[in-house]
Amino acid sequence: MRRVVAAAVSSVAIVLASRANAEPPVAVKTWPGGEVASITVAKSGKVFVGTFIEDRAVMPPSRNGELYVTDGTPAGTTRVASLGPTPGYFSAHVFPFRDDVLFGLAPDSLWSSDGTPDGTARVADVFTTGGIALGSRIVFRAEGDGRMWATDGTTSGTAPLTACATAATLVGTTAAGALFAAEACPGSAGFDGLTLWSTDGTPAGTVPIKDISPNGQPVVMLRVRSASGQVFFATFSAVDAGTGGSAPLKLWRTDGTSNGTTLIASPS
Numbered sequence: 407m408r409r410v411v412a413a414a415v416s417s418v419a420i421v422l423a424s425r426a427n428a429e430p431p432v433a434v435k436t437w438p439g440g441e442v443a444s445i446t447v448a449k450s451g452k453v454f455v456g457t458f459i460e461d462r463a464v465m466p467p468s469r470n471g472e473l474y475v476t477d478g479t480p481a482g483t484t485r486v487a488s489l490g491p492t493p494g495y496f497s498a499h500v501f502p503f504r505d506d507v508l509f510g511l512a513p514d515s516l517w518s519s520d521g522t523p524d525g526t527a528r529v530a531d532v533f534t535t536g537g538i539a540l541g542s543r544i545v546f547r548a549e550g551d552g553r554m555w556a557t558d559g560t561t562s563g564t565a566p567l568t569a570c571a572t573a574a575t576l577v578g579t580t581a582a583g584a585l586f587a588a589e590a591c592p593g594s595a596g597f598d599g600l601t602l603w604s605t606d607g608t609p610a611g612t613v614p615i616k617d618i619s620p621n622g623q624p625v626v627m628l629r630v631r632s633a634s635g636q637v638f639f640a641t642f643s644a645v646d647a648g649t650g651g652s653a654p655l656k657l658w659r660t661d662g663t664s665n666g667t668t669l670i671a672s673p674s
Contacts, residue, residue, distance in 0.1 A: 434476060435483045443471075446500040448507050452521045453478070454486075456500045456509060471511060473500075475521040486519055487526040499535040503544055503559060510534040513550070518559045529557060530564040538576055538584050543607035545584045547574055554586050556607040567605050567612040577602070577630055578637040582662025583611070585637060587627050590614055600625050600641075604662050616667040618658065636661050 435455075443456040455474040471489035476482060489511060500509040506520045510533045519526040532555060537546025545556045545567070552573035557564035568574075574588035583606045590597035591614075599619025605612040618641055619625045630639045640655045657671035 434478060434480045435474065444500045444509075446502060446507055448502050448505060448521070450505040450521070454500050454507050454509075454519065454521070473509065473517075473519060473526065475519075486521060486523055487517075489517075501536045501544075503539070504542070506559070508544065508557070508559065510536075510549075516557065516564065529559065529561055530555075532564070538579055540579065540584050540605075540607045545576070545586075545605060545607055547576055547586075554588065554603070554605070554612075556605070565609060567607075567609050568603075569609075574603075575627065577627070577639065578632045580604075580637060580660070580662030581635055583607070585660065585662055587618070590617065599623065600627070602660060602667060615662070615664040616660070618667075636666075 441458055441460070443458060444454075445456075446454045448454060453476050455476060456471070457474065458469040458471045460469045473486045473489065474483060475486050476484075500507050503518065506518060506525070508529070509517050509519070511517060514531055514533050515528055516530045516532050516534060517526065518529050532548045532551060534546040534548055534555070537544040540556070543556045543558050543563075545554060547553070548555050548566070551566070551571065553566045553568055553571055554574040554576070555564065555566050568588065568591060570591035572589040572591065574586045577585040577587055579585065583604050586603050586605070587600055588603060590599065590601040594601075594614060597614045597617045599617055601614045602616040602618055603612060604615050618627070620643065623643060625641045625643055627639055627641050630637060632638075637660050639658050639660075641658065642655050654672075656669055658667065659670050660667035
């Protein structure tokens with residue numbers, strides 16, 4: 407069985423290599439002075455490659471992004487879209503979505519592609535490096551904006567999930583939906599600090615379920631793990647850590663519901 411890998415020297419190449427190394431690798435595409443940003447296999451089996459070529463003749467350097475699809479042969483490697491020059495920082499993060507892919511293009515765009523030029527389009531003016539699949543949608547954190555968003559791969563079906571702009575962090579999924587942590591929106595009764603939210607991928611189905619900050623004080627979430635349909639995570643007080651004092655961990659468990667989110671271990 408063969409796989410697609412990338413190698414970079416003075417140029418970058420897409421290389422087809424054998425898992426057992428019984429066959430010599432074969433270069434299927436080379437970009438002089440280029441770089442591969444990501445290689446992703448869609449559920450359809452298509453291999454998508456995000457690349458860019460840097461032009462240092464201008465300042466700041468301009469990077470021209472391109473998306474390719476390949477079947478592992480030179481003849482089967484074609485350019486799907488030329489995304490144009492982007493001044494300064496450039497990055498393309500391609501991730502699977504249904505039978506196709508979505509890709510975030512830094513600094514400010516989200517695209518979808520089915521592997522054809524006509525089926526590749528800009529979806530929204532927002533950038534992400536990936537997300538969590540939830541039914542027919544993907545829930546993701548928007549870089550820069552900081553909010554949690556969701557998309558069904560169309561412009562009309564892409565929107566932020568909360569009314570207020572609060573920086574969010576994806577936590578995981580349960581039977582109740584996707585979970586993320588974010589500060590509560592102003593005026594949210596019973597929520598005045600870092601809050602655990604549940605979402606079904608729509609704004610109407612996005613609700614705060616548990617305030618996990620002590621008396622509204624800032625806390626930090628870490629060490630998230632999923633097991634048996636539940637999500638476990640730890641928090642500690644940012645105030646204690648910032649003053650040089652001890653910042654003991656608190657261990658939480660949630661099934662994605664308010665009643666099912668409990669503190670299971672805390673220092674006495």
